[in-house]
Amino acid sequence: MSGKKSNFISKRNVVASWVPTNLEEEFADEFKHVYFIAVLLFSVILSVYVATMHRSVSGGDNGELLGCACELGIAHPPGYPTFTVLGHFFVRFFPFGTPAFRVAFMSGTCDALAGVLVMLSVHRWFLLESTLEKKSVAQAWVGSVWPSLLAGGLYSLCPLVWMYSVQAEVFAMNNFFAALLIYLILRFNEKRSLKLACLGSFSIGLGLTNQHTLVLFALPVVVWSLFVGRNVLINVRAISLLSFCGLVGLTPYVFLFTHAKYAPLGSWGDTSTFDGFMTHFLRKEYGTFQLYSGNDMQQKQVLVATLRYFKQFLLDGLYIGAPLMLLGLVDSVQARMRNPHRSPVTVIVGAWITYLLVFHSLSNLPIDKLPLFLGIHMRFWMQPHIISFMILGKGLKPFLERISCWKAQFVIPAVLLILFAQVGINYKSMDQSKNLHVRDLGRKHLEFLPPNTILISQGDLVTNSMRYLQRCEKYRTDVLLLDETMMTYKWMRNNQGPRMKKWKIKFPNELHSPNPMANTYTMEEFLAVNGRNPKFPVFKAGAWLGGVMGRQDSGVPSWHTVPVGLVSAVMRKGRDMSNEEWLEWFNKIDLFPQEPDFFAFDDRTWEWLMRRIILEWRAKVGFRFSNLAVEKANALGERAWLDRAETYIADVLRLEEIAHGHEPKTYILADLYNALGMLQVHIQHFLTSREEIIESNRKIAKFFALYVEKSPKPDISSSQEASLVTFLQQNPSYDQMIIPKENLDAQTAELAKEKAKATEPVSESARSSKQSKSSKKGKKAKDPNKKKRKNAEL
Structure with missing residues (x-):
């Protein structure tokens, strides 16, 4: 009886045992080929990106991020210090193209590297299973390199990833860090060493200084690593080293402290204090764990958004992706059942499911209300795409391992044909090398304005297009660009106000609000102080914030706007432009930019x-x-x-x-x-x-x-x-x-x-008399306004 028990225990120990694996030694020749193919893949992907890259500013946050990269400003929450500092390096030292092209090249490099990491990750995953299942070298070669190449190439050249690889955006860098994290977890699964764990901890910290959605991969990765590597990682020395490496990765956030007071025009927040830094870091001004600062929280859109994700994956994977991904999931689960203690399936699929469920639960963009919101939401699908395309590549493994030797020669041309099809089908729609629409939009907003204009803007597309031109190309820097949304924050007066002395800007109170409240000022009050000096004429780009929020008079009852192109002159009610003066504006050549082609840009794009x-x-x-x-x-x-x-x-x-x-x-x-x-x-x-x-x-x-x-x-x-x-x-x-x-x-x-x-012109005496009367009226109306503010405060 005791002998049987001993035999049972020994068998169990064999199954549960884990032995370090050195794939580089076991498959030395294969790795030489793989690294060579990886270099080729990187070169091809980056070449395609460069050929189709934006030559100037594009829509969304692009203009703001570029402005911060050019002048080392502070971007909107959570700050993106790594992107800003590295982007500044490319602006200064990369010798080709406009500032927008230089930072876009950085983004393209990041996504090309992400594609290579996807390929290397699938390759390692295959080889690990080959060693566990005692496959021959020939089977391992056919079943790893070419599916790996297909996964990495399809990922990098799919429309969603390609779109954000040819412009200056934070998503490409996030793709790199997410792909790197998955690659490192596969390496850790082979050796489970403290050195690899520390490298992973540093990568997580550094990646979080770029984009916080990386945490949705990081959490399941950290939990799994601590569990399977508990013999190595759960001790005081290891935990101390891991914490130290993570903090070192987070050090770029020091940039927010050091540049808080220096921050040039257009910078966000006041990060000079700990409270201000935490507000910025945790995105409290948007709502922590929310995509934007609206009130359209969609608690029940998890299923809808997830289904939309798989619909997009169908398109991005040329429709062969969905069945291959299902095959890959089945094969991965079977592999884990055969080797539960050595398969990385748990952590990879776990990170994938965690991201899709948690992100779609937290996302508050009303994607069914406006197609543009869906387009914004889709940008965050590139991160789970990394694992989706890895599983896609995995789905080819059982098929390739079963084909006869004479058919194996067709694997290479088949994979290359699919990749060429991905490029050929999407190249025209992805080619943004001649897309200067957003640049022209910003230029036409600024081009005809009088010198020293105060331009109050509203809306990301309009504001950020001008911000890039001013901050990076130094175009019309005599115009003060005032973002009305940024005026609703207290730091606008404290941090940005001193940089507006040239235009003699005075803020009537702490922050702007269309609805009168304690310590706020309306646009009516702001214009009363800053809108009367003819040396600094006031113009408006976009709608008044009060109008956007539903105020019937837009919060500026004593003022009206006169359209003179893409902007409006702001004038007191009762005053107007003469016909001759307005016709001077109207008769200008090219008052408006060329409209983007209706058939080239759908309603999910900024060009629409x-x-x-x-x-x-x-x-x-x-x-x-x-x-x-x-x-x-x-x-x-x-x-x-x-x-x-x-x-x-x-x-x-x-x-x-x-x-x-x-x-x-x-x-x-x-x-x-x-x-x-x-x-x-x-x-x-x-x-x-x-x-x-x-x-x-x-x-x-x-x-x-x-x-x-x-x-x-x-x-x-x-x-x-x-x-x-x-x-x-x-x-x-x-x-x-x-x-x-x-x-x-x-x-x-x-x-x-x-x-x-x-x-007709107003005499000085009449103007003085009118101002005196209005001030008296203001005094009479002071008490009821005060009461309203108290009620609003309560």
């Missing part, structure tokens, strides 16, 4: 949003010109003004219909139809024959009918336009003008009086 911005502002300028054309035509008796306005509006409408004609209700399309209808009403007064007036009325009926159809206004069906449409449709041969001549003359005279009053 840029096209919408351009068309929206072209429409605003068109509406202004239409009003001016009506006024000029009636005053001078010249129809050419109306024809020019009609051509301008029709051109914008054509582009808008291509882009957004499928939307059932949209204000901009409705307003364009309305403008064409109103212009036609005034064109009637230059028509001479009955037939021309009848045709004009048919056009009016058509345009106003489309206006009523497209307008989102709830009471549009009872509007004057709707009544007019009904009347004209019932009377198709109506031959009278919509507005009689005498009524039009009276309207024209009244409008001329109001215009003259709004544009």
